[in-house]
Amino acid sequence: xxxxxxxxxxxxxxxxxxxxxxxxxVKRFGTTIxxxxxxxxxxxFSDDEYLDADADIVDRKTLFNRAELIIKVKxxxxxxxxxxxxxxxxxxYLHLAPNRELxxxxxxxxxxxxxxxxxxxxxTLPLLAPMSEIAGRMAPLAAAFHLQKHRGGSGILPTGxxxxxxxRMLVLGAGVVGTNAARVAAGIGMEVLxxxxxxxxxxxxxDMFQGRIETLPLSPRTLEQEIRTADIVVGSILIPGGRxxxxxxxxxxxxxxxxxxxxxxxxxxxxxxxxxRPTTHADPTFEVDGIVHYCVANMPGAYPRTSTLAxxxxxxxxxxxLATRGIEKVIQxxxxxxxxxxxxxxxxxxxxxxxxxxxx
Numbered sequence: 061x062x063x064x065x066x067x068x069x070x071x072x073x074x075x076x077x078x079x080x081x082x083x084x085x086v087k088r089f090g091t092t093i094x095x096x097x098x099x100x101x102x103x104x105f106s107d108d109e110y111l112d113a114d115a116d117i118v119d120r121k122t123l124f125n126r127a128e129l130i131i132k133v134k135x136x137x138x139x140x141x142x143x144x145x146x147x148x149x150x151x152x153y154l155h156l157a158p159n160r161e162l163x164x165x166x167x168x169x170x171x172x173x174x175x176x177x178x179x180x181x182x183x184t185l186p187l188l189a190p191m192s193e194i195a196g197r198m199a200p201l202a203a204a205f206h207l208q209k210h211r212g213g214s215g216i217l218p219t220g221x222x223x224x225x226x227x228r229m230l231v232l233g234a235g236v237v238g239t240n241a242a243r244v245a246a247g248i249g250m251e252v253l254x255x256x257x258x259x260x261x262x263x264x265x266x267d268m269f270q271g272r273i274e275t276l277p278l279s280p281r282t283l284e285q286e287i288r289t290a291d292i293v294v295g296s297i298l299i300p301g302g303r304x305x306x307x308x309x310x311x312x313x314x315x316x317x318x319x320x321x322x323x324x325x326x327x328x329x330x331x332x333x334x335x336x337r338p339t340t341h342a343d344p345t346f347e348v349d350g351i352v353h354y355c356v357a358n359m360p361g362a363y364p365r366t367s368t369l370a371x372x373x374x375x376x377x378x379x380x381x382l383a384t385r386g387i388e389k390v391i392q393x394x395x396x397x398x399x400x401x402x403x404x405x406x407x408x409x410x411x412x413x414x415x416x417x418x419x420x
Contacts, residue, residue: 061383062092064127066120067099067340070134070341072341074102074364075371077131079154082372084113091383092116094123103368124148130384133371134358141165149387151379153177153191154402157303157416158330166403173403174385176375177329178301178410180399185300187378187400189236190370193358195325196240196296200229200250202354203292203321206345212352214319216291219249226250229293232278232307232332234261235297237325242273246293253286283307288315295324295332301402302412309335310349318350327355 063086076099078086083093093115095109107117124130124143132152136144138161139372144150146169154175156163166173185192200218207213207227220226222373229245231238234256245252246269255278256262262275276282287293287308293316297304304326313335322350324336331337333347338357345354360367382390390397391404402410408417 061386062094062127063129063131063379063383064094064123065096065099065115065131066123066140067096068102068133068361069137069139070282070340070358070361073134073358073361075133075361075368076100076103076364077133077372077375078379079103079368079372080105080109080113080115082376083110085418086380086383087114089380090128092341094118094127096120096123101370103364105186105368129387131375131379133361133368135159135162136165136271144169144171144172145203148172149382150174151176151375151400153328155328156402156410157301158328160417161412163403163408163417164373165405167408168173169315170405172391172401172405174397174400174404175301175410176400177385178400178402178412179378179396180300181396187371187374188300191360192236192325193240194363194367194370196237196294197244198362199237199241199294199296199323199325200245200248200292202356202359203229203294203323203345204248204363206321206352206354207291207319209319211322212319212345212347213257213307214317216319217290217396218245228253228289229292229294230255230286231294231296232283233296233298233326234265234275235296238294239265239268239294241294241325242269246273250292253290255282257287278307280306280307284312284315287312288317291317291320293320295322295326295336297326297332297415298329299412301410301416302329304329304332306332306334308335313349313351316349319352321352321354323354325359328357331355355375385411
């Protein structure tokens, strides 16, 4: 098999789909690894390190022309659409539910689209989890920075100080992102409330933090009540492969305190706030009705060395499986790889993605 690892072109995206050590591992099975010139530089990996791993350094056009399987981090952007070859396989974060244009391209070119974010194992999402953990830990830090008055925030010090209360953070969703956001926020002294639609995860949070973090069921009524006192809101709601439901409507936004900060981590699946739209690390925020919105769609890309290593640790076993057994055979035999399949030879095969488009 010929595997291609292109350089990411999303704004301020420095991660890479495969480390030199991972390339060395996959090469053991007789696989050809094509790495685009400079692909690993942003994560601290030189072309020489890939050459030492017996990978081939090639230009972008050669890589897409020859590779049977493309390993990326982020979804293909419009500048890459023409490079995709009919029938090629793609293994990356796809986030198709809010992206009709990319979905249509994958269908038209009969791309085998394998999405990290929908790959399921024993009820977990092992390829989404490491990036969710990093994004969750980043969320309170990003919010804390943008609470500064000169950044558009309210000017409240998140940690508080002697005789002055700390910031109050509301977390929507108690999965990997929400749990890690709560951990960091509580660790630096914020008041934290986690809301989730089901109480099973809230019980886990309660046991984990021994009551130091408040928990409440998430409903329109409880959200309307609690968001009024929040200085920070972290949106971390996930429907694997599907469009994130909107919880913070424009009307609810209008009840928030001026200068509050929303960090919508779920923006890559459409966002849980009606006014959210994807931003970049180069221009991460915008303001609506006096509320700062931080909606960077590739948050872990800010820490590419850590993120690339964590991601590769999770994806490598599946890349090796695809390389040794063949894409078609693995799709038939592996329930985990099958769960990652979003598009297959002109058809949408993921139920959540199909449901999302039936609503458009």
